[in-house]
Amino acid sequence: MGEFEVDGEEKLIVAAKYVVKELRSGKSLTKNAKKVLGNLLLELSRVVIAEDRDEEDEIGEIEQRLNVVSDKIMTREVDESMIWDLGSDEGNLYLDAVNELRSLIDRLDGSSGLGKAGSEELSLRKAHDVLQTAMARLEDEFKHLLVENRLPFELEHSSFRSVEADHGVEEEAMASFGAASTEDLILGSNNDSRRNSGEIVVDLINPDVISDLKNIATTMIASGYDRECIQVCTMVRKDALDEFLYNHEVEKLSIEDVLRMDWATLNTNIKKWVRVVRNIVQIYLLSEKSLDNQIFGDLNEIGLTCFVDTVKAPMMQLLNFGEAVSLGPRQPEKLLRILEMYELASELLPEIDDLFSDHPGSSIRTEYREVMKRLGDCARTTFLEFKSAIASDVSSHPFPGGAVHPLTNYVMNYLMALTDFSHTLDSLLMENDDVEDLTIPPSPDIINPVMVEEESTYENSSSPEKFLAMTRHFYSITSVLEANLQEKSKLYKDISLRHIFLLNNIHYMTRKVLKSELRHIFGDKWNRKHTWKFQQQSIEYERATWLPVLSFLKDDSGSSSGHGSKNLRPRERFQGFNTAFEEVYKAQTGWLISDEGLREDVRTKASMWVIQAYWTFYSRHKNNVSERYIKYTTDDLERLLLDLFAGSPKSLNNSYRR
């Protein structure tokens, strides 16, 4: 518009000032003056309309700013240090420069569309070049911040106590089928380690730098460098997760590797898995997702992409382990572990659904369900396998001393341990026919209070209807066990020992049930029936052992049972009794009733029989039979009977001579 020359402009300014001054002085205006002023007004309004900024001026301004901003950015390039190491303020200044650069580019782009003058195109090129440099720089800074401010994530930090020690006992008991030696098999710590999973989010990155990271990310994304940003973030976070897994000795295992493992190694790995999966899902993933959300803010999709890209491979790796375990041969000793895995998986399912609710992660959800289903199937079939394993446990030699057989011990401890998983197991057995159904057993957190309440309410009454499927299977398992024990008892030649063996074993079963959670599953009726059963064995034993011995002490006057002791003289009767008693003593001191109460019981009853009969006979005949033949007093016998069932064979032949 070059209407005004520079010196003309000065005149104009002087003139305008004069006009303003004159007008403010309040003098009245002549008609002529008014006309001139009217024209001026017209002219002035025209000037104001055309007042849109001079384009060349604007370009000039942009170029000027561009130079300033570019200088700011490019001087950083020769500097060795990282910008954010100098503090957030320094970083924000840099970001301001970059953001201004970006808006300058926008203005250049939008300024005149086609046909840009050479200088404009040059500026735009330069701006883009500088922007690229800045972006590469920001990417490095972003990565640097992410790497340098990583906080270690340790399981200890997250208030989980190690359950390692608690499993020690059970370890031994479950070592192998049929070789159990430990009395109690406890998996009790399970319930303790489950706790209300209020959201625990730990800081995976120093919280001080989150806003810096967010600012950088925002700028990169706004500049169209979102892919680079995702790339770098995923890479660093993936490394962190890999490191976490590495630190917790989560090995990268193929399915074949897992199937080749011996049980001890597999067991260790499963325990590790349970611990790591719980922590990863409940804490790590949650924290990771929250971190990504913090950095990428409301640009949710980018945060989500980062999150899924970061955790997908490790999650698949962990799930693959579950898959591999479920593919292994169904060995009974694995059941508790598999149930533990399954229970954990179902417990964490809502969290997984929540974490991977959106598209990019939904495949993880699908895989998770698949693995969970496999573990459930595996647990169920392993349980059924357990039953047939009991049935097919064959011994060729009688178990020494008629004591509690390792099989009984193992089975009962096994069942006891399973009660920790009652709900899970029961629902697994229930859905037998409905395999596809993936209803989740209610979370243990909800169940436990109910169970506690129930225990106190139904202290003595049992509630077998509670776990119908499980109860049914447990009944059938103990039946199978009893049938097997019957078979095993037949290996004893001595009828009395058969009874002691069954007495021992059935008593053991009953006691185990009574003293544990099993009583709720088996119920009173089962208990009464089995108490009767072992008492019956006790009676059978007494008859088998003591009737023949005591028959010597019976005077012929009474019922003559056709026994050989008929028509014997008292002397011979004493002799006969002595020999018979000594034989019993010799044999039955070697037998074993390890339960003290039961042992006491059996001895007392024997004592009652023997002492009473002997006392009667002894009082009647002690005067007409030579002392030679009366080897024992009632006190002697009573003392001697205390040696029975102690498991260390003794002999009386020479030691008891008067």
Place this chain on the structure above:
Amino acid sequence: MARPTEFQGSFLSRISIRRNQIVSMDVNHEHELEELEYFQKHVAERFSELITSPSPHHSSSSSSDAAAVSHPSDPILSIPWLQNLLDVFMSCEAEFKAVLSTTQISKSPSLERVLPEMLDRILKALDLCNAVVNGIDSVRQSRRLAEIAVTALKQRPLCDGSVRRAKRALTSLLIGLNADERRDRNSGGSGCSNQRRTTSRSWSFGTRSNVTGGGSYGQVVSKNWSATKQIQAMVANLVLPRGAEASGPVMPVYIMSSVMVLVMWVLVAAVPCQTSSVLVAPLPLPKHQNWASAAVNIQERIGEELKRKEKRCGGGGLMEEMQRMEKIGLSLMDFAERFRYPADEEEEVVVAEKVDEMEEICRGMEVGLEDLQRQVRQVFHRLVRSRIEIVSVLDQAPAI
């Protein structure tokens, strides 16, 4: 995507049905022969579908919608073709189980011998599936890099900055695609002297654990696991049944095993996998047998591709889209390295075309890779189910 061969029902329930049929027919062996013949025909047909009318052109419209419909013209080793291959595998597998269910294991000791071998092969196939799934993730990674290059090269005016951005993405892309090792070494020199910062110049994932083959795929199994070794182990005891066995129940097991090995071999050739050696041993397929001819044809063609690729830069990742991506990537890289502003106008047009093609590959991959990955997982789960079913059949065998 329709999967007509999807077969969810229990194999065991089918067994009982089939058994009833046998009892009623009382012509066991003849029926077996019939089933075998049908199975062979099925395999032959389904595999020849894969090689009929191979299109000499790239199916340029292979983005999502066209992929599902036009399979005969899908170029070999392309994502849609691989998806068809997996479909074929699934349908053969379903058919195999049907055949197996007509045989009585107790009457065939040879079957009792070969089924455990098959179980072992399935196990190896499962690990291979996992490796392939991870390999697909690495291809997805390549796609992202290609997308960066596309975005950068679409910038107008094309200036040094954008070309630099593209070059960096292409460098990582080509390393990932295992294309050019020379560039690997040059990649550090993209304008940064700071040593701390140069370490981040390339985005190749897993470069630290880069054993051999130099792929960018995350390693998921132990270091010495190798896809090639797995396949070699799968064929090690795979012997063509002879004599009377050739018409017995051992034959379908042999055929199915061969199909399984072939499919796994193709997947491993197509998708970059953790592997120790480049050379993949060819399968001993019986050329002369009807069912195998199409399969042999496929094997030979892929074998040639492998050889060609090997000569250039060392095998792996034969996926058609990856190969095209690599080719375009190399030429774009060439362009980027020679680039001086302003670009030659004619060349700019050519580059724009290439960029468009690259963009289109990326778009095709976006959907295709996900579908393919899902399908490989389906194969995985199918194999798991088969394994469980075969195990239970074997468990029951002595009791019959």
